[in-house]
Amino acid sequence: MKKTVWIAYDLGVKGDYEGLYSWLDNHGANECGHNIAVLEYDVKQNLIEELQKDIIENVTLSKQDRIYLIWREGGKIKGKFIVGKRKAAPWFGYGAQEPQIDEEVEQHG
Template sequence: MKKTIFISYDFGMKGDYEGLFKWLDENNAEERGYGIGIIKEYPCKPTIKTDIDFIKSVRNELKDKIKVGSNDRIYMIWNSFEVNKLKAGFLFGKSKQSPWTGYAQNNLFDHLDLDI
């Protein structure tokens, strides 16, 4: 069985780009924007039947191929094994506060000095 997966990576300056890029190239990944690649035919072991098993398998493969630092992040999106929905999760790292937090005005009158 083969799966389509998206891989998003955020390594900073010291990340193992060479190891990750080699793995992406070995899997015929295509670039889909800064820090994002798609693997259209990622080979799955026939024993994998659940999303947890799949994410663990990909994570273990990457652990063997790249050096992951404490601040490195790799996120994967795939079509679920169990339901007909997209699934996503961090293979390494975790969410951070969004860089756009605070840009939207929550209340249009916050900046006005009105007695209402």
């Protein structure tokens, strides 16, 4: 079954962009802005496991590399890092947010 997925990637300065770009090109991906691509991926049973394995086998990755997968499932949009993890947002602290007040928790006992 074919699934439409979006891939956001951050391979840093020294990343294997040639390997990733070859993988994206081989899967008929379309560019969607800076470091984002959309493609139809042929899934047999498990989208995340199959796509993650496919990328890892074809792209040389380092500990700092990150790839985020976005897909639709059951009418909902889902997302997950398939390589790497979330880090602090560069825009944190720029907004005009109310300071959070710690709530007191009443302890019984």
